[in-house]
Amino acid sequence: MATPGPFDRERATLLNPPGLSEAWHGLDLRATLGRHFGCPVFAENDANCAALAEARFGAGRGFPTVAYYTVSTGIGAGVVRDGELVIARHDTEAGHQVLWPAHLGGPECHCGGHGCLEALASGNAIRKRFGVAPEELDDPSAWAEIGRWLGLAVVNTVALLDCDVVVFGGGVVKAWERFDRELRRTVRESLFLQPPPEIRRAELGDDRNVWGAMTLVRGLAPPPTLVQ
Numbered sequence: 001m002a003t004p005g006p007f008d009r010e011r012a013t014l015l016n017p018p019g020l021s022e023a024w025h026g027l028d029l030r031a032t033l034g035r036h037f038g039c040p041v042f043a044e045n046d047a048n049c050a051a052l053a054e055a056r057f058g059a060g061r062g063f064p065t066v067a068y069y070t071v072s073t074g075i076g077a078g079v080v081r082d083g084e085l086v087i088a089r090h091d092t093e094a095g096h097q098v099l100w101p102a103h104l105g106g107p108e109c110h111c112g113g114h115g116c117l118e119a120l121a122s123g124n125a126i127r128k129r130f131g132v133a134p135e136e137l138d139d140p141s142a143w144a145e146i147g148r149w150l151g152l153a154v155v156n157t158v159a160l161l162d163c164d165v166v167v168f169g170g171g172v173v174k175a176w177e178r179f180d181r182e183l184r185r186t187v188r189e190s191l192f193l194q195p196p197p198e199i200r201r202a203e204l205g206d207d208r209n210v211w212g213a214m215t216l217v218r219g220l221a222p223p224p225t226l227v228q
């Protein structure tokens with residue numbers, strides 16, 4: 001299962017993913033799905049699954065260190081080094097890196113904080129801040145702002161990881177041409193001590209989470225065909 005975080009990896013149990021209703025909170029996937037399908041169940045963060053798929057088979061292939069961002073209703077991220085997921089104590093939550101702190105007026109985030117990347121540049125943030133769905137957002141200055149927030153996220157990511165490539169996927173990235181110039185400009189103008197990474201749009205389409213999950217479970221070489 002590719003699941004939204006946060007979740008308990010050891011027990012394959014969802015904790016309190018803010019994007020899902022409370023009916024999902026605490027759901028034991030291993031027991032529930034294992035009973036239903038009669039097979040072992042493993043769970044991994046959906047952005048991690050997507051990151052692994054893009055790093056192995058998509059826009060990040062060939063790069064030693066890949067950072068991947070899903071920019072969809074929410075924002076998640078994953079890191080892959082030498083073809084393997086980087087997993088630390090719990091989950092990465094790069095969608096909740098703070099770019100506009102509360103004391104400077106950053107908008108509320110549903111995680112409880114203020115000014116998180118997810119509260120500024122996700123699909124839900126676009127609806128809340130600009131009053132329309134991302135596919136209906138026409139205002140160039142709004143897209144430029146979204147590009148700047150995502151560019152700052154790249155800068156922070158490079159500062160910590162010195163990654164070779166940052167890959168962006170997810171629904172909001174369908175409007176890539178509307179914000180990528182401002183994103184790249186922000187990176188250029190904000191990185192001084194490190195060379196900029198490659199910045200790429202994801203290649204694998206909406207099934208990338210599934211490919212990543214399958215890869216984790218089966219430890220396979222690239223799947224024979226990828227549907228774009």
Ligand SMILES: [Zn+2]
Nearest residue numbers: 096109111116
């Ligand atoms: Zn947040």
